[in-house]
Amino acid sequence: MSFAAPPFAQPRIEPSLKRVRVLFGGSYVVDTRDAKLVWEKPLYPTYFFPMSKMDPSWFHKSSKDNQEHGINIYDLVVGDRNAPAAVTAFTGEASDTKDLAGLFKIEFSSTDAWFEEDERIYVHPKDPYKRVDVLQSSRQVRVTLNGVELASTNRPRLLFETGLRVRTYMPLTDVRVDLLRPSDTVTECPYKGVAKYYNVQLPDGEVHKDIVWYYRTPQPECGQMAGYVAFYDEKVNVWVDEDDYAEVPNARARVQ
Structure with missing residues (x-):
């Protein structure tokens, strides 16, 4: 039998106590101690970040942005590296994502490396409720x-x-x-x-x-x-x- 993580109503949002860095194109496009763990689905969390941590020089409005209500899609661009539609920002205008207003996420596999403190992590963040x-x-x-x-x-x-x-x-x-x-x-x-x-x-x-x-x-x-x-x-x-x-x-x- 498979069990979900603790029965959270999605999305569940809680602060992370870890410093989180995202490496892409030779630069840390995110380096913060204010990351959020968000369970969009029951099985594992995703890192979200406050919009204040978004450097506008690296986030370009994507041609793949379909103007879906409540979100904006960005390309992640550093030098000659471009990860199309890698960033999703939440405006809070949609009722089902209003709790995510002011946050953005980066597609994990679109970047070069992720770090919690100085330890590299893979695939997605580890669930603190799982062992x-x-x-x-x-x-x-x-x-x-x-x-x-x-x-x-x-x-x-x-x-x-x-x-x-x-x-x-x-x-x-x-x-x-x-x-x-x-x-x-x-x-x-x-x-x-x-x-x-x-x-x-x-x-x-x-x-x-x-x-x-x-x-x-x-x-x-x-x-x-x-x-x-x-x-x-x-x-x-x-x-x-x-x-x-x-x-x-x-x-x-x-x-x-």
């Missing part, structure tokens, strides 16, 4: 697909992440590595790091794409996952514990 724990376990876990065993271990590491299902990470040495094929897929998580993927090719030649992932250099709080892989539980069959070997076809692992 990630990686715990060593002695559960017996077995994974199969179409009758083929893909992995079996009694030394998994369980990742508990607020609001998300438990994920089971297994030592690569307990996995049928002969069935793994490198994938070009890459995803990022601000808590865990950069994930790379494997496809699984069964003995009959059937290929199942991106059903295994791993973090080669996980973020420090998840460092125990190095050398471990996770299976996409929703796309394989999983058994948990020797005395409770109940098949769970195409469902989440029965970690309970």
